[in-house]
Amino acid sequence: MATTQAGIPADIIRSVLLNLPVKALLKFECVCKEWCSLIRDSNFKHSYRGEERLIALSKSPGFSHPIKISLVDPLSHVCVLEQLGEFTEHLSFLKDKRYPRPHVLGCCNGLVLLSFNSHIFLWNPSTRHCSKVLQLLTDSVGGPKGSGFFYDSSTGDYNAIILLPRLVLVASLKKKEWRELSLPNNLRCGRHVLQFRNIFHFEAIDLQWGTDHFSRRYKILYFDPESEKFKPFPAPKVKDGVAQEISAFGVIEDCFSITIHNRCDNTTEILSMKKYGVAESWVSMFIISGSELPILYYDRVTFYSLKRKGLIWRCWRPPTMFVLDMETKERKTVLDGITRETIAGGLDTCLVVESLASPHEFIWIDDQHKHFAKEITLRGTSLQIIGRCGIAIGAISN
Structure with a gap:
């Protein structure tokens, strides 16, 4: 068994480091060359999986207000927010009126895919590293349905997927x-x-x-990246003749859940x-x-289970966030620091694990790629997709 200069087996040091939070690991890179090399090793980064956290991005109405990034504490029903930074301090172009609000496209392996209208960024909330990776203009057809x-392990590549009413875009x-x-x-995307x-x-x-077969209209599909096909996902059985519909997707105790x-x-x-x-x-x-x-009248509702038997609910439109007590079935106070005024300009959340994964591998560089545009006709409407052209953004820090 290999040992370090201090005589401690390397496997023991690796095991200890894998159980530390990202903030500590970044500091321990300075301890010695051996630790720095280990922490920066690609195999170590791939093996590392830290604590799961709920990140909230919110924006007050008006282009002059900053975009706030908050960490939601999962240990309390009435959660406390810790400000992680403001994008507008580091990404100056976001102050432009054309980029009014953030939108979380998805998260995977500790990385969050964010869009600001046409600009798409890959962000690691743990290391604060952020890079522009894609660009998409969909202003002419409105916002996506979802x-x-x-991550595709067969190619070692990440993929973004955007749902439009009758069309799906994958990049x-x-x-x-x-x-x-x-x-x-016969299918179109739901909410x-x-x-x-x-x-x-x-x-x-x-x-x-x-409409007389109301409950059978709603189905659950999943995307298979290998075949690039949409396949049916087993939904719960419903009674015939009962007017029921899916009103939310979520996760409870690491189980796929719906309402x-x-x-x-x-x-x-x-x-x-x-x-x-x-x-x-x-x-x-x-x-x-x-x-x-009362979530039936909200759009794109997502819920997550918290410790102490609580569920946190996020509704995309109108922007809403609240906590539901699973024992008493009562709605609790909305999160501290999140009010109607602070989220009226937009609210998005994502459940993400602490990670050392770097977004810079997928950076978007002007000098290496030529600009190209492709026109797609959507029911008589022009949708312009722009790729391989843009800017690169460095680290985001507190």
């Missing part, structure tokens, strides 16, 4: 090229998406079903899939009244 970000961060994928003719275990899930609506709203009695049932991918493993967690959880 988005995701996943490789290495190749910087967007590809068009079509949904089955809810969830990135879970590196798999992108989303709600789809079957247009062939009439089903019953229009007949205005209740919401929360279900979790205890064995991922097994239809028979859906379990009802609890049922609450619509007055306690």
